[in-house]
Structures are given as structure tokens and as C-alpha cells.
Amino acid sequence: MRKDVIDTKLVLVIPNRDKDSVKQGKRDRVLKIVGLVITYVFLFLAAALAFFPFYYMIAASFMDESSILNGRMIPEFASLAENIAYNYSETFTRLNYFHHVAITLLVATSITVLQLLTTILAAFAFARLTFKGRDVLFIAFLATMMIPGELLAISNYVTLSNLGLTGLEQTTFQAIIAMIIPLIASSFYIYLLRQSFLQIPNELYLAAKIDGKTDWGYLWKVMVPLASPTLITITILSFISSWNGYIWPSLVVYNNSDTLISVIIRKGALTMQGPDGNYITQYSWQMTASVLTVVPFLIIYVIFRKHIMRGTGRAGIKG
Amino acid sequence: MDEKRNNYKAWFYLAPVLILMGIFTFFPILNTVYVSFLKDYNVSTGVHKGFTFYNYAYILGLAERYEGSGVYNTTFFSFSGPSAFWNTMFITFVTVPISVIIALLIALAIHNIKALKKFFQTVFFMPYVTNVIAIGMVFAVIFANGGVFNTIFHLNIPWINPVYATWGSCMTVLCIYIIWTALPYKILIFLSGLQNIDQQYFDAARVDGASKGKASRRIIIPLLSPQILYISVTSFITAFKEYSSIIGLLNRSYSSTAVASSNDLYTIVYYIYDMMQGTNWTTSSQFASAAAVILLLVILGFTIVELRISKRLVVY
Structure with missing residues (x-):
């Protein structure tokens, strides 16, 4: 094999009319093409498998119940419009979709904004200011990333009921506060932002000081704009995970009408009373509900693909 | 000043x-x-009967629920059958290695092509931004009795049917689903790791006459070892905490008795949240706390072991 490769090199570098070498080059090129074909076939198959749940989700939301139960792959064209109208109108009203999306948007936006604010302030203190116990405190913050959220959830649940934020008489406002408040402070985002704050050269700070800028002004006028790629990353990651929240909202929200969209699609009334009086889950409505939860995000993803992928990648490598 | x-x-x-x-x-x-060491703690009144190791003994199946009752807890830990602890271990040690290998293969394939690179990156990263509950429901429909999976392969397996499914069939679908959700992040990290590997290493290998396979094994894997370490540490932690995917896929509602039937896939986190629901909560928060502390110890233990091993294996 070693010899083969060197021969190939020779073919490429020196024009050689020797019959054997030409054959050799041909064989190599054929091998390369075969390898490429195999790679593409593998990738297309894997991509099809990765995409199939999305396809089927959308396809099934265009079908009637019996087609899904019979394992149909492609929606029937004849009854397409009828099925879409029926599934989507039923799901919208049964889920109270816009109500839950409004709550989800409110919760996700609040968490994201508050998280950004507290993160910027704390990261500034850790990156720019000197104070007693800074390093110890920062290590304590980092150490909390190892703690599973479940361990915290047990006590936080008690704390919130002691504060009167959860329980039988919970109002919608209290439910929203309960979903937001324990999630605001994030040591992971503080860590991420501190790293990018540290890369801003010291000279800028000194120059700003000479110009008579306060720390506060320097933070918002200089540091925040310079760290905007990291802030965009944090915004996107924070919004996605708040939108998809399930565990914490399903614990602390007492009335189903006050909860997030991803909780309600599993708890919501997507059933129909059968002839024997039992309630049967309607897969077509469930799939419609999934489409309504997932597709808005797929659209956001396609638009902000570069930011999301770059951001997630960076968050990962440094973590 | x-x-x-x-x-x-x-x-x-x-x-x-x-x-x-x-x-x-x-x-x-x-x-x-603190709560995990309290005897007979009542969370609403705050009353307890001093400190004890009983909570740990109880959830590990070493002590009876009430003295003389002969009732042992087998939901969390049991040597004789599926339990939260072993289910969690099974999920972790099946899904993490498989998803790491598949992600590595896909990342290498994407790295080696020129056309359609962006397209494949986009498609493979898609599952990352989606809702675990919503897509879990989609998998549940795909694997339903008359569902599309059984139809395509002419099978008649009650994969996740609440009545007829077995532990094995449920676990198979769950693992497939977890691997599907776990891939995008790993592919992304491996791809960015591959992009950072200097092309000159490959050129040097080719000059030295290394075959493509050899070059991959001897160059790519070692140079990618920081990413592989990072991915395995984080994915072990994630897998130990598996929960939402089970709710999305199976929608087993919280049982008041907390007794797992044959196809119930309790995990450690599932057990914890089960103990926090409804009537369980007032008298069981100390068991939930003990389970959470055990989860923390498991995660810490595995992370330390992994970091120890990696010290020898990670190249730089």
C-alpha cells in the first residue's frame, strides 16, 4: 500500500507515459469515487432516518385517524384538505393553543431577558472587578454545574410552596412567577460570558477610565457590544430551553390552563369518546399538536442556523 | 483605595x-x-423523628417500609428485576457508546465531502432544537401497534403498547429515541473538532505513505480525543438523568403506588419525580432526597473515573 501511494504521487507530479502507472492512477481514482459514493449513500440514509420523524409528524397531521392506525406513510390526496381543516381546527381549540403559546412566550422571554441581565452583571464582576473571595466564589459557582437539577427541584418545590407560589389556590400570575424565578441565575452562562469578557483587552478599560467613563458605562457601552456573539448564543440557548421546558413547569403549575405548550400537549385533551364510552387518544391530533409545537422552532432554526450552530459548538467546546 | x-x-x-x-x-x-437523613419527615408540617440512614436503606431495598410488614421497595434498586437504578445504567451504557460512534462516523463523513456539506449539517442538527415531548409522541405513533414501523417491516410487535409490550421492546424503542435525540450535539462538537485539525497532519501522513484508514485511526482519533472526552463526560451525565424522553414516548402517568409493571421504564430521575407527585409527596420527600443524593454520587463517581482514565488517553 505504501508503494501505491508513492506511485500515485509520481503520476501526479511527473507526466509519465508508462502504461502501469496510468492504470494505477485510474484504479486510485475509481477507488476514490467508490469511497465518495459510499460516503454519500451513508449520509443520505442517515439523514433520511434523522429526518423521518419530522416528515411523519407532518404527514400524520394531514391524515385521518384510521390511516395512521393502518400505518400509512403518505397522506391520501383526496381527503387532504378535509383532514387538515379538521385536525388543525380541533387541535387549536382543544389545546387552547394560542393561550398556551402566549404563556410560553411570556415565560421564555422573561427567563431569557432576566438571565441575560443577571449574567451580564455577574460576569462583569468576575471578569473585571477585584474583590475578596472572587476566585473561591467563582469556583463555587462552577461546582454547582455538576449538581443534578433534580436535587435542587425537591427543595425548590418546598420553598415555592412556603412562599405561597404553588398549591391549590395558585393564580395564573403566581404560576408564571413559579416557572420563571428558580431558572434565572445560571452559572453556566456566567462562565461563558466571563470567558468572552476576559478576552477584551485591558487597554480599552484604561482608555475608558481616562475618558471619564464609569464602570457601569464601560460595561454597557463597550463590553456588552464587544461580547455580542456570546450574548446572542446565550439568548438563543436560553430561549430554546425555556420554550421546551417540561419538568419544572409540570411540577409547580397547579392548573393545566396556566402551563407551557410542551406540557399541555402531553396532558391536554386530545382524546375522543369511543362507542364503548372509553376515551381514546387521537394520534392525528397529537401529531398536529407536535407540529404546532415543533415547526415554529424549525423555522427559527433555519433562519438563525448559523448563530445556533456556532453558539452551541462554542458553548460545548469550552464547557 | x-x-x-x-x-x-x-x-x-x-x-x-x-x-x-x-x-x-x-x-x-x-x-x-439534610432531608435525606431525616426519619419519617413530613414535608408539610416539618415534623421528623431525628436522623437516620433508614431512607437510603429503604430505597436500596435493604429495609422494610413499616417494621414487620415484609414490604420491601424494589422500584429504585433490585437485584431480581428491572429497577430505576439498573434501567438507568442500561440506558446509559447502551445509548452513550452507540451514539458516540454513530456521531463520529457521520461527522467524519461530512468532513470528507465537499458538496452538500451545509445541507447535511443542517439536517443532522435539526433534532437538537426540537421538543423532547413532542417528538417522543411522534416516535410513539411510529411504533404503535399498527404503526408505520410495523407496517414497513411487516412486523406485528406491540413495541410500547401499555398492555402487551415487554420491558425489552419498550427499552429498544426508548434507546432508539434517546440515540436520535443525542446525535446532533455530538456531531456538531466532533465536526468543529475536525475542522480544527490542521490539514498538514494529513498531508504528512500521506507523504509517509499511511493508508486512509490508518490515518484516521492514528491521527484523527487522537487529535479528536479532547472532544471525545468532553462528549462522553457530558453524555454520561445526560443519560444518567434521562426522564423527559420517557414521558414523551410512553406517557406513563405517575402511579400513586410507585410499583413498576413489567414495561414501566423507571429511571433514577423518574423515581425522584414520582416521589414528588400527589399523595406521595407529603411523606416521601426524604426518599426522593436520598435518591437525588445517590444520583449525585453516581454522577460524581463516573465523572472522576472518566477523568482519571482520560488522563492516560487524551493526547493533549
Whole structure:
């Protein structure tokens, strides 16, 4: 094999009319093409498998119940419009979709904004200011990333009921506060932002000081704009995970009408009373509900693909 | 003087985070550990009967629920059948290696092509931004009795049917689903790792006459070892905490008795949240706390072992 490769090199570098070498080059090129074909076939198959749940989700939301139960792959064209109208109108009203999306948007936006604010302030203190116990405190913050959220959830649940934020008489406002408040402070985002704050050269700070800028002004006028790629990353990651929240909202929200969209699609009334009086889950409505939860995000993803992928990648490598 | 002014100002900047983390992070850590050692703790009245190791003994199946009752807890840990602990271990040790290998293969394939690179990156990263519950429901429909999976392969397996499914069939679908959700992040990390590998290493290998396979094994894998380490540490932690995917896929509602039937896939986290539901909660928070502390110890233990092993294997 070693010899083969060197021969190939020779073919490429020196024009050689020797019959054997030409054959050799041909064989190599054929091998390369075969390898490429195999790679593409593998990738297309894997991509099809990765995409199939999305396809089927959308396809099934265009079908009637019996087609899904019979394992149909492609929606029937004849009854397409009828099925879409029926599934989507039923799901919208049964889920109270816009109500839950409004709550989800409110919760996700609040968490994201508050998280950004507290993160910027704390990261500034850790990156720019000197104070007693800074390093110890920062290590304590980092150490909390190892703690599973479940361990915290047990006590936080008690704390919130002691504060009167959860329980039988919970109002919608209290439910929203309960979903937001324990999630605001994030040591992971503080860590991420501190790293990018540290890369801003010291000279800028000194120059700003000479110009008579306060720390506060320097933070918002200089540091925040310079760290905007990291802030965009944090915004996107924070919004996605708040939108998809399930565990914490399903614990602390007492009335189903006050909860997030991803909780309600599993708890919501997507059933129909059968002839024997039992309630049967309607897969077509469930799939419609999934489409309504997932597709808005797929659209956001396609638009902000570069930011999301770059951001997630960076968050990962440094973590 | 400057130092001092900074000092006071820093606490002003840190105040919001410190207050919130004090209440919702640092206090809960201490409190949960404390509660896990309380005997007969009642969470609504705060009454308990002193300190004990009983909670740990009970959830590990070493002590009876009530003295002389002969009732042992087998939901969390049991040597004789599926239990939260072993289910969690099974999920972790099946899904993590498989998804790491598949992700590595896909990342290498994408790295080696020129056309359609962006397209494949986009498609493979898609599952990352989606909702675990919503897509879990989609998998549930795909694997339903008359569902599309059985139809395509002419099978008649009740994969996740609440009545007829077995532990094995449920676990198979669950693992497939978890691998599907776990791939995108790993592919992304491996791809960015591959992009950082200098092309000159490959050129040097080719000049030295290394075959393509050899080059991959001897160059790519070692140079990618920091990413592989990072991915395996984080994915072990994620897999130990598997929960939402089970709710999305199976929608097993919380059982008041907390007895797992044959196809119930309890995991450690599932057990914890089960103990926090409805009537369980008032008298069982100490068991939930003990389970959470065990989860923390498992995660810490595995991370330390992994970091130890990696010291020898990671190249730089």
C-alpha cells in the first residue's frame, strides 16, 4: 500500500507515459469515487432516518385517524384538505393553543431577558472587578454545574410552596412567577460570558477610565457590544430551553390552563369518546399538536442556523 | 483605595445572582442532603423523628417500609428485576457508546465531502432544537401497534403498547429515541473538532505513505480525543438523568403506588419525580432526597473515573 501511494504521487507530479502507472492512477481514482459514493449513500440514509420523524409528524397531521392506525406513510390526496381543516381546527381549540403559546412566550422571554441581565452583571464582576473571595466564589459557582437539577427541584418545590407560589389556590400570575424565578441565575452562562469578557483587552478599560467613563458605562457601552456573539448564543440557548421546558413547569403549575405548550400537549385533551364510552387518544391530533409545537422552532432554526450552530459548538467546546 | 471601591461595587453587580442562587441553588443542595437523613419527615408540617440512614436503606431495598410488614421497595434498586437504578445504567451504557460512534462516523463523513456539506449539517442538527415531548409522541405513533414501523417491516410487535409490550421492546424503542435525540450535539462538537485539525497532519501522513484508514485511526482519533472526552463526560451525565424522553414516548402517568409493571421504564430521575407527585409527596420527600443524593454520587463517581482514565488517553 505504501508503494501505491508513492506511485500515485509520481503520476501526479511527473507526466509519465508508462502504461502501469496510468492504470494505477485510474484504479486510485475509481477507488476514490467508490469511497465518495459510499460516503454519500451513508449520509443520505442517515439523514433520511434523522429526518423521518419530522416528515411523519407532518404527514400524520394531514391524515385521518384510521390511516395512521393502518400505518400509512403518505397522506391520501383526496381527503387532504378535509383532514387538515379538521385536525388543525380541533387541535387549536382543544389545546387552547394560542393561550398556551402566549404563556410560553411570556415565560421564555422573561427567563431569557432576566438571565441575560443577571449574567451580564455577574460576569462583569468576575471578569473585571477585584474583590475578596472572587476566585473561591467563582469556583463555587462552577461546582454547582455538576449538581443534578433534580436535587435542587425537591427543595425548590418546598420553598415555592412556603412562599405561597404553588398549591391549590395558585393564580395564573403566581404560576408564571413559579416557572420563571428558580431558572434565572445560571452559572453556566456566567462562565461563558466571563470567558468572552476576559478576552477584551485591558487597554480599552484604561482608555475608558481616562475618558471619564464609569464602570457601569464601560460595561454597557463597550463590553456588552464587544461580547455580542456570546450574548446572542446565550439568548438563543436560553430561549430554546425555556420554550421546551417540561419538568419544572409540570411540577409547580397547579392548573393545566396556566402551563407551557410542551406540557399541555402531553396532558391536554386530545382524546375522543369511543362507542364503548372509553376515551381514546387521537394520534392525528397529537401529531398536529407536535407540529404546532415543533415547526415554529424549525423555522427559527433555519433562519438563525448559523448563530445556533456556532453558539452551541462554542458553548460545548469550552464547557 | 481603588481596590476598596471595587470591592463594594462588585457585590452590587453580583447581588441579583447571589440572592437567587443562594435561595434556589446553594440552599437546596444543603437542604436536600439534610432531608435525606431525616426519619419519617413530613414535608408539610416539618415534623421528623431525628436522623437516620433508614431512607437510603429503604430505597436500596435493604429495609422494610413499616417494621414487620415484609414490604420491601424494589422500584429504585433490585437485584431480581428491572429497577430505576439498573434501567438507568442500561440506558446509559447502551445509548452513550452507540451514539458516540454513530456521531463520529457521520461527522467524519461530512468532513470528507465537499458538496452538500451545509445541507447535511443542517439536517443532522435539526433534532437538537426540537421538543423532547413532542417528538417522543411522534416516535410513539411510529411504533404503535399498527404503526408505520410495523407496517414497513411487516412486523406485528406491540413495541410500547401499555398492555402487551415487554420491558425489552419498550427499552429498544426508548434507546432508539434517546440515540436520535443525542446525535446532533455530538456531531456538531466532533465536526468543529475536525475542522480544527490542521490539514498538514494529513498531508504528512500521506507523504509517509499511511493508508486512509490508518490515518484516521492514528491521527484523527487522537487529535479528536479532547472532544471525545468532553462528549462522553457530558453524555454520561445526560443519560444518567434521562426522564423527559420517557414521558414523551410512553406517557406513563405517575402511579400513586410507585410499583413498576413489567414495561414501566423507571429511571433514577423518574423515581425522584414520582416521589414528588400527589399523595406521595407529603411523606416521601426524604426518599426522593436520598435518591437525588445517590444520583449525585453516581454522577460524581463516573465523572472522576472518566477523568482519571482520560488522563492516560487524551493526547493533549
